[in-house]
Amino acid sequence: MTTEYFELTILGTSGGPVEGANCSLLIGQISEQIDSPTTDHVCIDAGTGIKGLNDILNYYNQFKSAKDVKSKFLNTKNYFAESFYPNCPSVAAYHSNPDSIFFPNSLQRYQKQTKGTNLQIADAFMNLHVSSYLITHCHLDHVSGLIVNAPMFYSEVYPHKLRKIYGGKCTMGQLHSSIFNNHVWPDLSEVAKPIIEFCSLDADNRSWVQLNEYMEFQLFPVAHGTIESHSAEPSIYHSSAFLLNMRKSQKKLLVFGDMESDLTSNTFYLQSLWNFISPYFHQLSGMVMECSTKNMPSDRPLYGHLTPHFIISEMLRLQEIIQTYNPELTLKGLNLVITHVKETMTEDDPRISILEQLELLNDKHKLGLVFSIALPGVSYKF
């Protein structure tokens, strides 16, 4: 029997305020059979799109072969070194355990197998192999790539296909009424030949939504700050987490959008989610979680985000909860990919200080988590 894995490729990961390379994850399925054909992929958030994909294909050009990738990749400069931070270390320094990085990934294989320029290959990939988007929330750094790219789906070369856009009711309502409203962007869901379909999900409905023949998901609400307004009472702004499930192997991957800890939101969203996941904990291959900034003085507002301190607090709660199901269980070896780090106007990449703070707390509490800080172009096999 073939074992299947999630393949998670980072298209974009920046939490702003710099635009470009903002949050976008590409997730497919790979099997042990390394040369299997390209399967249907899903995008979680779309802060970047074809430009992010094209940049990655350009980046791969420096590696001549799979063997070359394997030997050189970890020592190369990453996207942020080239763009923003002259003092960036090489790719390896962003990972507790560089062995968790998987290469060559299917994108690179696709590039080798496909003719044309990298932009043509990116276009082919997005048109042929990405048929659904899961949107965690409507903030522009999570949707701008999908919006600007959408006209590309009216391809002269590739068959017309309807993209399904999944998200919570509020997120889908806002995306339709605020963005695809014929003013900010044409409403491409209500034209003669639509290319997108908004699929609103009820956050309380605990049943699996099928994405393709091998993957399904559920949506969970999380808190992401409050909406302050002169004219109304402050209210919670909601974001989402998506729990992906491999239908055959039952492997699971939990991907969070921007969010804050229950400790700052005064809600029970994460506690509910930790309770839900506990019986399946042995099936959980990894989590993707935001960490916008390094630890801050407690009087500094976080605007609905996490810091290393709050990530570790939530992990301690998760460990406590899984142990009520099985006292033997620990988080040891669980992969945690950190995304949405906000750029700072400094010489050094804030990702490195965040990793250091996470490792320090990880050691202190003997959690044994395996941290990776997401970088565009890096793939993980979970």
Place this chain on the structure above:
Amino acid sequence: MTTEYFELTILGTSGGPVEGANCSLLIGQISEQIDSPTTDHVCIDAGTGIKGLNDILNYYNQFKSAKDVKSKFLNTKNYFAESFYPNCPSVAAYHSNPDSIFFPNSLQRYQKQTKGTNLQIADAFMNLHVSSYLITHCHLDHVSGLIVNAPMFYSEVYPHKLRKIYGGKCTMGQLHSSIFNNHVWPDLSEVAKPIIEFCSLDADNRSWVQLNEYMEFQLFPVAHGTIESHSAEPSIYHSSAFLLNMRKSQKKLLVFGDMESDLTSNTFYLQSLWNFISPYFHQLSGMVMECSTKNMPSDRPLYGHLTPHFIISEMLRLQEIIQTYNPELTLKGLNLVITHVKETMTEDDPRISILEQLELLNDKHKLGLVFSIALPGVSYKF
């Protein structure tokens, strides 16, 4: 007496569907006194922001000195060659007359004078020297940079300053209600410490709006396609043109957002504008105008955009109208910078075919226009 000029720097110019480097122009004033201090700049549209500026500063790094720029710049590869089109020619090939390119520009001087990384320099420039934005219309490829960058204006290093965002009533209404609505983005105009102010302009009001001590502008409405909807009659989608005026020298620069010809919109917006500009024609230093695609078969929809054919049709009308004021006048020598070319999935940059088609028609009708196809990082002195 010192002569003053507009300095127009292209931050971004792509008409999509690829995201990043979308339409954004930076406009300042320069005088003959080449080492004059950096003055207050205005951004027309903001499809890219600090990332575009940072990319340009990174690009300038290949030139060691002003002399080096002058000798090498025209022969270097441009942004699109590096990113999308392997067969791109060098910068010179995008200009009818490469002498119209001005360098070194003030951005490059700013880089040489300012300490820090390029991201820090871009941050300083945007915080200290850009205090107003003119937005032609609300399509996301013209505003996404401003939105994602906005939190950067809460700088820890630079003094807090309110940015004025100018545009037509409908554009400002949509930007506020659809984008800065606390769902797509926080409403940063209605918080305790606002950083943006929406300044709605009446498109019929023919009076100058002062931007800074040396520059003022007027807004003119233009047509940019129609809004089709199942539930309502088709209606015109409006974009804008901004006529900039140097208060001292009365030099003028006309910058258009996306738009179509009166011939396809069945309106008189451009005819009115050509009539307005005619008495001031001798003060007009240049125009920035979109050309989204090369000429298309007449049955192909243009979705409210221009092609070389329609640009030349409008220029012939402009020439006819200025000649009713003064039969001696022609368009000969007028600078026309072309922006908003849509990316194509080809080996060759569509900008080159568009320039060829424009030149052919320019010659055929003996117009004598001086065409430049906008490229990120290129500056013009008008």
